[in-house]
Amino acid sequence: MVLGFSSLCAALMQSLVIPLQPELPQLLDTPASNAAWVVTATLLAGGVAMPVAGRLADIYGRKPILVASAVIMLAGSIICALYSTIGPVLIGRILQGFAMGYIPVAISFVREVTPPAMRNSAVAGISATLGVGGALGLPIAAWIAQAFDWHMLFWLSAVLAAAMTVLSFLFLPQISPIDRGRFDFLGAVGLAVGIVGVLTGVSKGNDWGWTAPSTLISIIGGLVVLIGWGFFEAHHTHPLVDLRTTIRRPILLTNIAALLIGFGMMAQSIVVPQLLQMPESTGYGLGQTMLQAGLWMAPGGLMMLAFTPISSRLLSTLGGRSTLVLGALVIAAGYVFAVFLAGAPWMLMIATCIACAGVGIGYAAMPTLILENSPPPRQVPVSASMRSCARWEQPRQVP
Incomplete structure (x- = not known):
């Protein structure tokens, strides 16, 4: 429960400021080209933090790295909440991106502490938070940005980060480091x-x-x-990443699949909001407000979360490989639906829900595939981190 909640909070950081992006130049008194880095910097920091956090977890143990990630997110949130200029806000967003290292370490933590009968469900739930957080963060952030001062977004994330820190410190068991090698x-x-x-x-x-x-x-x-x-x-x-493990055929193909499914997720999260918000006069826009667009997309995130127990049963019945293939086919079905039925917001919502269900199934299968192929115990956090990094590193052009 602690790991799932905290991973979801960390994942919320990826879409926290997307609803604000059109207003960021005015809010931060800076050119639009500079303001765009408030979004991009978090992406870059997250891509770096995931493999680094995995290796640090090898050396110093899972719990210290999880607590440190939460503290870093807390520091970044407070900095963003206190300032209204580009420099401090950019630093704060970089720190929030570093908090993404929490998720892959949490996945490896679950493998250590969860009974085998519950392992698939636990891993699937935490793995899904990367997509769920991004999907749910958009409507939540849009509502807060419209109803309150924009700094309230970061005060909320600070409260979540503080809860992550306390819960991780008090309730996660200490696990001995599995590799005392040098960083x-x-x-x-x-x-x-x-x-x-x-x-x-x-x-x-x-x-x-x-x-x-x-x-x-x-x-x-x-x-x-x-x-x-x-x-x-x-x-x-003592490499940061054991490439001999990473390039093993099953793990390499799983990481490639993670990259492709990540593109499938990001494509709908970029295109659908634009279609929803563009004026009806364009002939294809649906004229929704920022908040309405976020609410139409929210069921997709809930669908991803709802499919976590279903994915667990699929993994037990079909195995990791067949479950991953099924997830990819469901994503494709969602896009086919959108090609022919996109004339109303509810149609796009259905297409998004179908695609997100496929993403949830696919994301649940990927960590199981890696664990089934038995990487050396010292490389489990790094293997999980590289897979999460592959999913995270998508070109995110936001509207």
Whole structure:
């Protein structure tokens, strides 16, 4: 319960400021190009934090890293709540992104403390929070932004972070570290530089231009750094990520599937709000307000959560691979529905619910697939982190 609640709170950070984005330049007294980093910075920080948190959990234990992630989220939330200028708010959003390291460590924690009969359900529930948090965060944030001062968003996240910290500290059992090796600082820096480079180029490509030197340098430079990082990690005594484990065929294919299903989730979370909010005069827009659009999308997040116990039964009956395939087919069915029936908000809501149900099924299957293929115990947190990182690292262009 503690891990599920806390993982959901951490996942809410990804969509916390999306409803505010059109007003951010005015609220922060900064150009729109600078204000966009308030969203992008959290994406970048989350992509870096997940594998790093997994490795730190190997060395120092799961509980200290979970508590530290919650404290970092609390600090970031308070900074954002107290300031109205771009610099402090950007720092706060980066810290909130680092809190995303909570989720993959929580998944590995569940494997250690949950009885085998309940393991599939517990892992599926925590894994689903990454999608559920993003889906539910949009209407919640839209309502708060319209009804109160925008700083109230961050005071709410501060309260949630404080609850995460207290609950994690008091109720999670202490588990001994499984690897007392050294932390690979150089590997962490290399991974951070590579991920930030690639994701910055992809996230800002529309603004900078896809053929602009800044975009190409960012993407190509990031890829070069990641290639060099891979060679370095392969020959390191205590690597940040054991690439020999990560590139094993079942785990590699699962991570690729995570990336593709993540694209499926992000596509609907980007396109559907735009269709809902565009004026009816366009011929395809549905003329909804920001809050109405968020409410139409909220059932998708609830559907993802509702399918957690169903996914657990599917895993027990079909196994991880067949469940993952079924999830992908359900996502495809949701998009096919939207192609032919998108003339009213309720139609898009149904399509979103179908797609989100597929995402929930697929996300539940992925950690089970990795655990079924038995990575070395010391690499379970890192394996979970890399899968979560693959899901997280989608190019998120928000309307």
